[in-house]
Amino acid sequence: MKQDRLILVIKVFRRLAKLISVCAYLGLIGLKRYNVEGSWPALVTPFDGADDVNYEVLRRLVRFHAENRSNGVLLLGSTGEAILLTKEERRKIVDEVVDEANGKIPVMCGVSAVSTKETVENARYAKDAGVDCGLMVQPPYIKPTQGALYGYFKDVADAVDLPLVIYNNPERAGVNVEPETIARLAQHPNIVAVKEAGPNPYGVMRVVELTRGEFNVLCCDCAFYALIPVVMASGGKGTSNVTGGLCPREFAELSKPWESYRDVLTTREHLYRLLPLIRMMYSESNPVPLKAALNMVGADVGKPRKPLLELSEGNMATLRQTMERLGILDEDSYQKEYFSRR
Secondary structure: OHHHHHHHHHHHHHHHHHHHHHHHHOOOOOOOOOOOOEEOOEOOOOEOOOOOEOHHHHHHHHHHHHHOOOOOEEEOOOOOOHHHOOHHHHHHHHHHHHHHHOOOOOEEEEOOOOOHHHHHHHHHHHHHHOOOEEEEEOOOOOOOOHHHHHHHHHHHHHHOOOOEEEEEOHHHHOOOOOHHHHHHHOOOOOEEEEEEOOOOHHHHHHHHHHOOOOOEEEEOOOOOOOHHHHHHHOOOOEEOOOHHHOOHHHHHHHOOOOOOHHHHHHHHHHHHHHHHHHHHHOOOOOOHHHHHHHHHOOOOOOOOOOOOOOOOHHHHHHHHHHHHHOOOOOOOOHHHHHHOOO
């Protein structure tokens, strides 16, 4: 008898929790999700001359962003060469970044793997380490259906009580997370935002339409996708970017959600001033150009890990010229000043 009552109580609480989640999504009660907005630059993974992770430099990069207005940092994304790291390296990177960032700047951590089981393990480790939110990209190579993608994201969100950001990167993964799938996932209380990183501005607009503008939408800064103006004009919340790894102050300004026409002008001013640099950041495989740029300002992040190669000679010359025109290589630039400290 007591066991039957206990089972009934559990069922009631489960239904109540589901009702609260739905009401929160519909805005009927004031349950707040983790708010991912502004500029979240992706951290490179620094390597030393022996191709080992340079954790001291990694910590300096975290402090660089904390001091220069980034709203948060993203680790273990494509910029961080996560797929080229061992499990032990990835976990130590999480521990080191969380320890350095504590109280200074929020941390988003890439948790994806090809299998749901390993993704859950990664998300649990990140949560226990103290990250603020996780980033999940669709599994690469296996090209799951929309139903399988929905199940993948939902299963992880059900298993780990960690705010999660969907990372829609069809160019790298080989399959798009369709707006209708994102809208379904947006109803889950642990799924708090989407980062769009594909050549489909209409897809962004469709996500905003389907979620009635109540779901946080961010985008990458790839110039060839031209997502920033569309996302920000559609009520988007900011960017998770590559170029902000070198220019955090400027990206903090252009990634602010628009509240007035002054914000529109600020985004436009910084975006078009930096556009030649943004193009260069995607001139070769990410993070090859960014690592070259950071080394030019004295960050000492080392080479990409093979099979990636260093930036080609022609692109290196163009990148240097672009940075010179923007004043980034001036001795009194904030980038050079920071990385010259000892």
